[in-house]
Amino acid sequence: MNIPSNLKYLPTHEWVLVEGSKAKVGISDFAQHALGDVVYISLPEVGDEVTADESFADIESVKAASEVFCPVSGTVTAINEDLDADAGLLNQDPYTNWIIEVEFSALSDKLVDAAQYEKICNEEK
């Protein structure tokens, strides 16, 4: 299981990469594996407000439709449009293929580091 150490994670399997005042958000390798082949993702729009620990997107895989929770609060400044054309990119590389970029005002207090996240994944396995 691939868990990059430079990222922070939500126990619901989303990652966040903070770069100054902006944060990129995606789903973890564990999440894409559990979902199976991803078919669609419904993305928010640039300018939308997102709230930490609340759902900001839905992912549909061949197994199920699932919500994606936001690790930060703030305003969406970019969305990964490649995912509109091919949501399967999330299976190929869930870390290169971020989902949204947020100008954030606050981080979720549920975020954990890579080591703690690995423990969570092992418990869920």
Next chain:
Amino acid sequence: MIDLLFELSKKGSNKFSMPELDVPEVSVSAKRGTELDLPELPEVEVMRHYTALSRLVHGVEDGPYPLGSCTMKYNPKLNEVTASLDGFTGIHPLQPADTIKGCTEVLKLTHSALCGVLGMDAVSFQPAAGAHGEMTSLLVMHKYLQSIGQTQRTKIIVPDSSHGTNPASAVAAGFEVVTIPSYSNGMVDMDALKAAVGDDTAAMMLTNPNTLGIFDKQIAEMAKVVHAAGGLMYYDGANLNAIMGWARPGDMGFDIVHVNLHKTFSTPHGGGGPGSGPIACKKFLQAYLPYTELDYRQGVDAEKSIGKVKAFHGNFAVIVKALTYILALGAEGLKDASGKAVLNANYLFKQIASLYGEQYRHCMHEFVVSASKAGDDYGVHALDIAKAMLDEGIHPPTIYFPLIVKEAMMFEPTETESKESIDSLAKTMASIFSVAASNPDALHAAPLKAYIGRPDEVKAAKDMKVTAKF
């Protein structure tokens, strides 16, 4: 691939003689502008086509069909006999009411039987199937809440074990969905429910027993909590087969329910025919039910009613079939069917639990096992096991649902299977697991006997073609 009738069509090949015309002739093309492009084939070719198609599928008449949450019970042939009677097929819903008394009697009898089984006061037969019944019920609740000035009630609470259609119907009806977690035993987390309710709660949607096949014993308390907050209780009747004749949603505190006649009351579904998802409610919601032209019920209020959701009384022939089943079994028979459905599920669960490395625990009409251990031990997944079952002439269980169980496999044998049939099913599962241990690649390659092996599921979901150009 099998050719479509349109591709097999040969102009002029379906010769038949029509009775002499006794009304003025109207040219079809003059009205339509173009000729209707219908396929032309001799009767025998049409029959060969459909018989060939029927050989490619698996029905409950081919073998066990333990597809969880779908209640694929056998549909007695008597149902087809009654539904084919001239008095039911040779009529039009707009003909004078006193010429279709047999049909209204069917509706009355079914109405009273459903009220009896559900513990409700009024029924609308309009919804075409389960999810349509959910949607209609949500619209009824919405109209009711509006009429009593509770417009701020915009939220529908569902547990994380709910059927996927529940949150989907709620969103389609304009509500917001609040999902609450379950305890590890599969029952609703009461603290989470208490925290979730408020003056924005419109209703809670629940199926009991839930998708794990567990009867949530806290139901009376849940209803109390939701009602105290001013919300309504909605019962998803998908799992009614587990309690029919033993317990009634109306007595558990539910205000409105939908029931799948095609599941619980033995009418064809799953590609076999249209469904029927009547909704039933307590008296205070009755006026909000869909309006019908020929309404034998009293108290339908055209102002309050949400209006039609389908023509007349929905899929009427399905109601005839369901009533036939109800009358053939009688009250004791319905109760017995439900009891045997639960017994069969427990008997199968007890026999196959250890294959999955699980402990048998009491269940209702269905149970969920996880193929996670098979994945760790042999590298085979729920999908591989399901595909291998196809080769053995058994329809697989529901897989990857409910979402709260990893690698879920959800079995519902129904009361249809005999003890011998379940013994044989359990034996087949054991042999599939022994192949998983000795030759997992054989399972990865399954099915070998099915017409379509492993379709590209991503492509099927993304690039589905549901029309053909002729």
